[in-house]
Amino acid sequence: MQTVDAAGLSIGDDHPPRVMGVLNVSKESPYSPSVYDDPAEAAAYVDEELIGEGADIVDVGLESANKRLDVLSAEAELDRLDIAIETIESVSDDAVFSIETRYAEVAEAAIAGGFDMVNDICGFADPEMPEVCREYDVAVAKMASPPDLERPGAVEETDWAARKSPGWAESADYVDQVYESLKQNGLTEKTIVDPAFGGWSEAKTIEDDHATFERLREFRGFGRPILVSINRKNFLRTIADRSTEDALPVSLAATALAVERGAHIVRTHDVEETVDAAKIGSAFTERAFVTDDSVSVTELDARRATEVARHLETLGASADDSEAYVSRIFEVSGLAPEAVSDLAAVAESAGLTVTTGDGGVLVGGRPDALRAAADELAGRPAFEPLVEAVRTS
Known part of the structure; x- marks a missing residue:
């Protein structure tokens, strides 16, 4: 796993999980406590509510990424950038300052104005973005997205049959699409990958985010740090049936899980609590x-x-x-003695490891060997629970 240096802040497996707090200078943002258009007030918020509560990185948004709102042009973002630059100049404490944008020219102006890092929500849809980040040697978070500046995160609406092949498009699931989106347009040496949690398009479902979170470890395959933005997201709220206002506990539970599964940066509006949750996840990560x-x-x-x-x-x-x-292990109890003998014989013939004891049986090995054994045992009532467990795992 590559360690990324973000203005002196090391991000990677051998370092603590980092917390990214959020400041918005966009009046359209749906989370009003983080929205400021006065630099002095914004700086005070950053000092007290973000850095003061433990944020390592402050991510400044110039516009709301809400899919229902019109996309700002680069010129419109640049008009707001002065407030952001004046804000970070007025902050008393130290942090890494990240600019959230989809435009290379905005990123370059922000870096020139004192920003340390880029958070590209369109995944290098602007082909100049990687070069700007390389030229200035800055870390950049790349969110999974189609190569389209006006459709961030809408990976499932990409014409994958044309971009990859009809066969790939037919067989790929949502997480496959997210992974492939991150590969498009390459990575810089200081790229951090973001699998794009949240309602980025009308086509995306709660189940899509569930699948991405369940398979978060796959994104370690890039060999780059992972950023997750899961704070109070719908896919978590629906599990516990919580409103946005009451969703902090589910966010914190998911934060600990995300860190254990490989997340290196957690983006949040609830900094102090998220810092603690990330520490718990890190403490129990082996x-x-x-x-x-x-x-x-x-x-x-x-x-x-x-x-x-x-x-x-x-x-x-x-x-x-x-x-x-890969190996999987299943413990089976409640079998009659003759069924234990049958299971042991089938498992051994499939190349599995099997151990029997007074309290039950342990069966383990490669997934393909487990499936082969399950196929042989299918249709025999005593083994149906094991067959179902193997086939659904």
């Missing part, structure tokens, strides 16, 4: 990272063949053997 002057070793934390396949793809290797790196 992922080895060792390096010396020439060699580095990173534990991949891959639980599924799809996660291994992403890393193999990054290495330029075939993903055909991805299942060889």
